[in-house]
Amino acid sequence: MLQKCANPGCTVPFRSLREGKLFLAETFSNDLDPDCDGNRRKTRKREHFWLCGPCSTHFTLYFDATLGMLTVPLCERAALRSSATRSAVASAA
Numbered sequence: 018m019l020q021k022c023a024n025p026g027c028t029v030p031f032r033s034l035r036e037g038k039l040f041l042a043e044t045f046s047n048d049l050d051p052d053c054d055g056n057r058r059k060t061r062k063r064e065h066f067w068l069c070g071p072c073s074t075h076f077t078l079y080f081d082a083t084l085g086m087l088t089v090p091l092c093e094r095a096a097l098r099s100s101a102t103r104s105a106v107a108s109a110a
């Protein structure tokens with residue numbers, strides 16, 4: 018599972034837990050195998066994701082129920098938040 022950095026655009030292989038940042042995600046996978054239709058249930062599984070050192074300083078991981086694991090730039094999140102605040106202030110003025 019932990020073969021490389023969770024950032025799709027990064028190819029840094031996983032080496033050590035002391036580098037970067039480790040994330041634990043709880044995902045629910047619907048078991049829709051037609052052979053066991055009468056036994057359909059949600060399987061809870063835990064997955065680990067790792068961001069390498071450089072990526073963990075620029076990105077964080079966000080887990081969406083439908084989209085799965087997303088790599089979110091930290092600066093973009095901050096920029097979105099500040100621009101939203103700025104436009105709210107502008108419309109109020």
Ligand SMILES: [Zn+2]
Binds near residue numbers: 028
């Ligand atoms: Zn990386």
